[in-house]
Amino acid sequence: MSAIAKTIKVALLQFYAASDKTANLLKAQQLALKAIKKQPDLDLLVLPECFNSPYAVDQFHNYCEKIPEGETTHFLSTFAKEHKVAVIGGSFPELGDDGNVYNTSLTFDNTGKIVAKHRKVHLFDIDIPGKMTFKESATLHAGNKATVFDIDGLGRFGLAICYDIRFPELAMTASRKGAGTIVYPGAFNTVTGPRFWTKFGVARAIDNQTFVILCSPARNPNGGYQAYGHSMVVDPNGDVLVEAGHDEEIVYAELDPEIEKEARRNIPLSTQRRFDIYRDVSKDAVAGAL
Numbered sequence: 001m002s003a004i005a006k007t008i009k010v011a012l013l014q015f016y017a018a019s020d021k022t023a024n025l026l027k028a029q030q031l032a033l034k035a036i037k038k039q040p041d042l043d044l045l046v047l048p049e050c051f052n053s054p055y056a057v058d059q060f061h062n063y064c065e066k067i068p069e070g071e072t073t074h075f076l077s078t079f080a081k082e083h084k085v086a087v088i089g090g091s092f093p094e095l096g097d098d099g100n101v102y103n104t105s106l107t108f109d110n111t112g113k114i115v116a117k118h119r120k121v122h123l124f125d126i127d128i129p130g131k132m133t134f135k136e137s138a139t140l141h142a143g144n145k146a147t148v149f150d151i152d153g154l155g156r157f158g159l160a161i162c163y164d165i166r167f168p169e170l171a172m173t174a175s176r177k178g179a180g181t182i183v184y185p186g187a188f189n190t191v192t193g194p195r196f197w198t199k200f201g202v203a204r205a206i207d208n209q210t211f212v213i214l215c216s217p218a219r220n221p222n223g224g225y226q227a228y229g230h231s232m233v234v235d236p237n238g239d240v241l242v243e244a245g246h247d248e249e250i251v252y253a254e255l256d257p258e259i260e261k262e263a264r265r266n267i268p269l270s271t272q273r274r275f276d277i278y279r280d281v282s283k284d285a286v287a288g289a290l
């Protein structure tokens with residue numbers, strides 16, 4: 001499968017989830033329908049991190065679901081199938097067969113089949129005194145692989161979640177294994193977002209000469225964790241093609257394979273690496289799709 005098989009028309013749904021799961025799924029459905037109506041030949045929909053529950057350590061266990069039995073998997077799969085559109089389903093709390101809870105992202109092809117499952121590998125445990133303390137590991141378990149997969153007709157993708165973007169090895173692994181697009185559903189916040197969000201999107205794109213998609217929740221006017229917003233698509237030269245504000249919004253972009261080919265032809269990093277001096281982490285990585 002080529003890195004990008006065709007010009008991919010993508011829509012990023014930026015919205016916030018509140019406490020009512022059914023209402024969150026309904027909102028996702030309404031926005032997805034709006035995107036399809038505006039762009040009937042859409043190839044790919046991307047949702048934000050934690051789109052069916054509040055982003056709160058003490059809440060994940062109340063919202064977690066088995067995959068594929070749960071209602072969120074069913075909702076995403078049905079939408080993809082009915083509207084013949086691939087869906088990268090943000091993330092939601094998964095109840096694993098081992099009884100642990102994970103922050104998990106599923107991807108569906110346009111027949112509704114699950115083609116990838118990524119469990120957040122790096123849990124968001126930080127403490128910035130007086131500004132932001134978060135400890136995902138208090139209630140979540142971490143995934144154990146890099147996620148690289150194909151979507152039929154669209155190309156090869158890398159997928160990771162939010163804090164994972166700070167660890168370049170996952171993106172390097174995806175791009176060295178042939179990904180042309182790396183997607184991060186992510187909920188940076190009003191403390192870390194302004195300083196880091198765009199820089200990471202641009203850095204991962206330039207390092208790997210891939211498109212990078214960041215899809216955030218919107219800010220929640222009723223309090224709780226305040227996501228940064230600013231969902232964006234960055235091209236392989238590090239140019240930001242489209243960027244949302246911080247309210248609920250849909251942004252659209254086209255991923256043109258020629259831009260990627262040209263970026264890689266002009267500056268041929270892939271043939272110039274010095275694995276005699278440093279290791280190729282993608283060779284050691286545990287990587288897979290499901």
Ligand SMILES: NC(=O)CC(=O)C(=O)O
Nearest residue numbers: 124162163187188189192
């Ligand atoms: N929420 C996250 O996982 C990460 C984040 O907000 C940050 O890295 O900053």
